[in-house]
Amino acid sequence: MRSAVLVETTEFELQDRPRPSPGPDDVLVAVRDVGICGSDVHYYEHGRIGDYVVEDPLVLGHESAGEVVEVGENVTDHEPGDRVALEPGVPCRRCAHCKHGDYHLCEDVRFMATPPHDGAFTEYVSWPADFAYELPDSVSTAEGALCEPLSVGIHACRRGGVGTGDTVLITGAGPIGLMVMEAARAAGATDIILTDVVEEKLDFADKRGADLTVNVTETDLEAAVDEYTDGVGADVVVEASGAEPSIQSTIDVVCRGGTVVLVGLASEAEVPFDVLEVIDNEIDVHGSFRYKNTYEAAVDLLADDEVDVEGIIDFESQLEDIDDAFRRAMEPTVVKGMISLDS
Numbered sequence: 516m517r518s519a520v521l522v523e524t525t526e527f528e529l530q531d532r533p534r535p536s537p538g539p540d541d542v543l544v545a546v547r548d549v550g551i552c553g554s555d556v557h558y559y560e561h562g563r564i565g566d567y568v569v570e571d572p573l574v575l576g577h578e579s580a581g582e583v584v585e586v587g588e589n590v591t592d593h594e595p596g597d598r599v600a601l602e603p604g605v606p607c608r609r610c611a612h613c614k615h616g617d618y619h620l621c622e623d624v625r626f627m628a629t630p631p632h633d634g635a636f637t638e639y640v641s642w643p644a645d646f647a648y649e650l651p652d653s654v655s656t657a658e659g660a661l662c663e664p665l666s667v668g669i670h671a672c673r674r675g676g677v678g679t680g681d682t683v684l685i686t687g688a689g690p691i692g693l694m695v696m697e698a699a700r701a702a703g704a705t706d707i708i709l710t711d712v713v714e715e716k717l718d719f720a721d722k723r724g725a726d727l728t729v730n731v732t733e734t735d736l737e738a739a740v741d742e743y744t745d746g747v748g749a750d751v752v753v754e755a756s757g758a759e760p761s762i763q764s765t766i767d768v769v770c771r772g773g774t775v776v777l778v779g780l781a782s783e784a785e786v787p788f789d790v791l792e793v794i795d796n797e798i799d800v801h802g803s804f805r806y807k808n809t810y811e812a813a814v815d816l817l818a819d820d821e822v823d824v825e826g827i828i829d830f831e832s833q834l835e836d837i838d839d840a841f842r843r844a845m846e847p848t849v850v851k852g853m854i855s856l857d858s
C-alpha cells in the first residue's frame with residue numbers, strides 16, 4: 516500500500532508498505548480523507564513537538580476517515596462498506612485515568628502521528644473497532660476526518676461549560692478556533708467574538724458567522740470587549756492561538772466569575788499570568804487536552820447540520836502531492852488542507 520512517510524524534516528517519501536491485517540477487535544479501513552493539522556506541519560518542519568521527537572521514519576496524519584474493508588473476528592458492529600471516522604487516540608483502557616473515564620489522559624495512549632506511532636497518510640489503517648465511528652450517508656468522509664478538530668472544539672466548550680445565551684470569546688481564528696466557534700454555537704452560545712492577527716482569518720470568521728471579530732494588532736481587545744458586553748466581559752474565553760500575549764489577555768476579557776479555557780499550546784511552558792485577577796474575580800481556568808467521548812456528538816452534529824466543518828477546507832491534494840500540500844498548508848492565510856486517497 517502507498518504510504519507517505521516523513522523520512523527527514525521537510526521530506527516525505529512515498530513508500531510501498533505491507534497492508535496491515537486487522538486484529539480480532541479491529542477494522543481495516545481504506546483511508547479516504549485526511550486533514551493536515553498544525554501538529555503535522557510542525558513535525559514536518561521541525562521534526563519534534565516538545566518532548567515528542569521524530570527519531571524514525573513516521574507516517575503523519577491523525578484527522579482521518581475512510582471505508583471499512585475487513586473486520587476482525589470479534590467485531591460485530593461494523594461491516595465492510597461502512598464509512599467511519601477514526602478517533603486517533605487509543606488508550607490502554609487499564610490505568611487509573613482510563614478507569615476514571617478520563618481516557619484522553621491515559622499516559623500510554625497510542626495517538627496517530629505522535630512518535631513513535633504512525634498515522635493515516637497511508638492507504639489502509641487497522642484500528643480498534645470501538646474507535647471507528649460510523650458515518651451516516653449524509654456525512655462525507657472529509658467531514659468525518661474533521662470530526663477530529665471539531666472534537667477539540669467540543670471538548671473545550673464542555674471544559675468551559677459553554678451554555679445557552681453565553682458570550683464566548685475565542686482567541687485565534689485558525690482551524691481550532693473556528694471549530695470552537697462551531698461547537699459553542701451548537702451548545703447555545705449567542706454571541707461569539709473571534710480574535711486574530713491576520714485580517715484574512717478574521718474576514719473568514721466573519722463570513723462564518725462570528726458576531727464580532729477583533730484584529731488585536733490594531734484594536735485594543737479589552738476596550739472592544741467592554742464595549743460589546745457593556746463592561747461585563749465574556750462568560751467564557753477559549754484561548755486557541757497559543758500566543759503568549761493572547762494567553763495573558765484572557766484574564767482581562769473574561770467576566771467576573773467567568774471561565775478561561777486554555778487550548779493553544781504556548782511555545783514556552785511558562786507564561787506569566789495575573790493570579791490576583793484570577794482570585795479577585797473568581798475566574799475558573801481550565802486546561803483542555805484533546806478530547807474524550809466527543810466523536811459520537813461530532814457525527815450527530817454533522818448529521819443534523821448543526822455545525823459546518825467542510826467550509827474550512829481551502830484545498831484538497833492527493834497523497835503523491837503531499838510535499839506541495841504541506842508547503843501550502845504553511846501559508847498564514849490557509850486554514851485547512853486535506854489529502855484525499857482514491858481506492
Ligand SMILES: NC(=O)c1ccc[n+]([C@@H]2O[C@H](COP(=O)([O-])OP(=O)(O)OC[C@H]3O[C@@H](n4cnc5c(N)ncnc54)[C@H](O)[C@@H]3O)[C@@H](O)[C@H]2O)c1
Binds near residue numbers: 554781
Ligand atoms: N489542547 C489541545 O488538545 C490542542 C489540540 C489541537 C491544537 N492545539 C493547539 O491549539 C492552537 C490552535 O491550533 P490551530 O491548528 O488552529 O493553529 P493555527 O496556528 O492554525 O491557528 C492559530 C491562529 O492564531 C492566530 N494568532 C497568532 N497570534 C495571535 C494573537 N496574539 N492573538 C490572536 N490570534 C493569534 C494565528 O494567526 C492563527 O490564525 C495551537 O497552539 C495548537 O497547537 C491544542
Ligand SMILES: C[C@@H](O)[C@H](N)C(=O)O
Binds near residue numbers: 554629663
Ligand atoms: C489533539 C490533536 O489535534 C493534537 N494535534 C495533538 O496531537 O494532540
